[in-house]
Amino acid sequence: MxxxxxxxxxxxxxxxxxxxxxxxxxxxxxxxxxxxxxxxxxxxxxxxxxxxxxxxxxxxxxxxxxxxxxxxxxxxxxxxxxxxxxxxxxxxxxxxxxxxxxxxxxxxxxxxxxxxxxxxxxxxxxxxxxxxxxxxxxxxxxxxxxxxxxxxxxxxxxxxxxxxxxxxxxxITRQAPDPDPQIIARKMQMFLMACYDLESFRRFVTTSRFRELFVIPALRLELVETNDLELLKLAFDWLRFAIFTDDTLTLRQAV
Ligand code: SF4
Ligand code: SF4
Structure with a gap:
């Protein structure tokens, strides 16, 4: 467009x-x-x-x-x-x-x-x-x-x-409709953090239960700590998984 x-x-x-x-x-x-x-x-x-x-x-x-x-x-x-x-x-x-x-x-x-x-x-x-x-x-x-x-x-x-x-x-080409406005607001917050607030997304990846929840290769985790582009790619994968249930990330078996 x-x-x-x-x-x-x-x-x-x-x-x-x-x-x-x-x-x-x-x-x-x-x-x-x-x-x-x-x-x-x-x-x-x-x-x-x-x-x-x-x-x-x-x-x-x-x-x-x-x-x-x-x-x-x-x-x-x-x-x-x-x-x-x-x-x-x-x-x-x-x-x-x-x-x-x-x-x-x-x-x-x-x-x-x-x-x-x-x-x-x-x-x-x-x-x-x-x-x-x-x-x-x-x-x-x-x-x-x-x-x-x-x-x-x-x-x-x-x-x-x-x-x-x-x-x-x-x-960006898909909608995230939901009858609950609070869930919509939450999805918008997730979108903004993942796509336009990389420092917060990096904190989320490194200090939350993110690593316990998902199977992510050690090298990828190491890269996202310092490399903004790799971090952004992980952010896209996480958004697709969390919002559209795409199989872009894998949950650990025990979760
Ligand atoms: S400066 Fe802008 S308007 Fe002029 S030729 Fe380049 S692109 Fe075209
Ligand atoms: S970012 Fe640079 S090239 Fe683009 S509109 Fe602004 S001044 Fe022009």
């Missing part, structure tokens, strides 16, 4: 079809696209940015996001544009461009493409399609080399972004 864009600006790229594009500080529209954005921060976006900025996940969300409710009822942190600027620029836009360039969100990397995925529950989607997104103000289409979608994804460092976002799909 590409929020905020109407269909006329989207052109699906057929098999083997490419596009011409160049974006660099010399383009007349440089940084025009970094304002008034409706940009959803995925859990991996938040992880990269909080680490870049030396913040905890909670500090990052409090300072840089407005948490809205998404289509399936899940909390969705949206990147907060600067309110002290009538242009509503991105908080990470500096005089020379993006100040978090190496850790910029996946959506910033993917433009001018949109990536749509469908199906798949474990390691990735069963179908993938790419769309060319033509924003009126963007002059990047006027010159530059030809790209295929996969060349663009590689050039923009999107492999891990797409991989982790695909692992998140089986959660």
């Amino acid at each position: 590409i929020p905020g864009l109407n269909d006329e600006r989207l052109h699906e790229l057929g098999e083997g079809q490419g596009f011409r594009f160049a974006c660099h500080p010399g383009v007349p529209c440089f940084n025009q696209c970094c304002r008034k954005l409706t940009l959803w921060l995925t859990p991996y976006d938040a992880l990269r940015l909080k680490r870049r900025l030396g913040l905890t996940s909670q500090e990052f969300i409090e300072r840089y996001a407005n948490v809205e409710t998404g289509q399936n009822g899940w909390p969705m942190p949206m990147l907060a544009m600067r309110e002290d600027d009538p242009e509503r620029t991105c908080p990470f836009l500096g005089e020379s461009g993006c100040t978090v360039y190496e850790d910029r969100p996946g959506a910033c990397r993917t433009y001018p493409l949109g990536r749509a995925t469908k199906g798949g529950t474990g390691g990735g989607p069963s179908q993938e399609a790419f769309f060319l997104v033509r924003e009126d103000h963007c002059q990047g289409f006027a010159a530059g080399r030809e790209w295929t979608p996969s060349q663009w994804m590689q050039d923009q460092g999107l492999e891990t972004y797409n991989h982790v976002n695909d692992l998140f799909l089986p959660i």
Whole structure:
């Protein structure tokens, strides 16, 4: 899904079809696209940015996001544009461009493409399609080399972004309905902790009965103590197990 864009600006790229594009500080529209954005921060976006900025996940969300409710009822942190600027620029836009360039969100990397995925529950989607997104103000289409979608994804460092976002799909694309509002509220809290508060989720894994309840290989447990990405993957597995009863984790026999 590409929020905020109407269909006329989207052109699906057929098999083997490419596009011409160049974006660099010399383009007349440089940084025009970094304002008034409706940009959803995925859990991996938040992880990269909080680490870049030396913040905890909670500090990052409090300072840089407005948490809205998404289509399936899940909390969705949206990147907060600067309110002290009538242009509503991105908080990470500096005089020379993006100040978090190496850790910029996946959506910033993917433009001018949109990536749509469908199906798949474990390691990735069963179908993938790419769309060319033509924003009126963007002059990047006027010159530059030809790209295929996969060349663009590689050039923009999107492999891990797409991989982790695909692992998140089986959660975000499903609803967690329940007649009891207290249970719904509890599920939302679990979602926020697992996806957007990694320090709390790490405490939960290391200090609660988590290890007694689940069979988790020792190496994986060791990794999650220091590695945020491995922790996030475990968080997705736990959410799927706890909310949708997917077989992503195994309970110990005696439990
Ligand atoms: S994160 Fe960087 S590239 Fe993305 S909108 Fe903000 S300034 Fe622009
Ligand atoms: S509007 Fe297009 S060409 Fe201009 S800076 Fe943004 S992405 Fe690059």
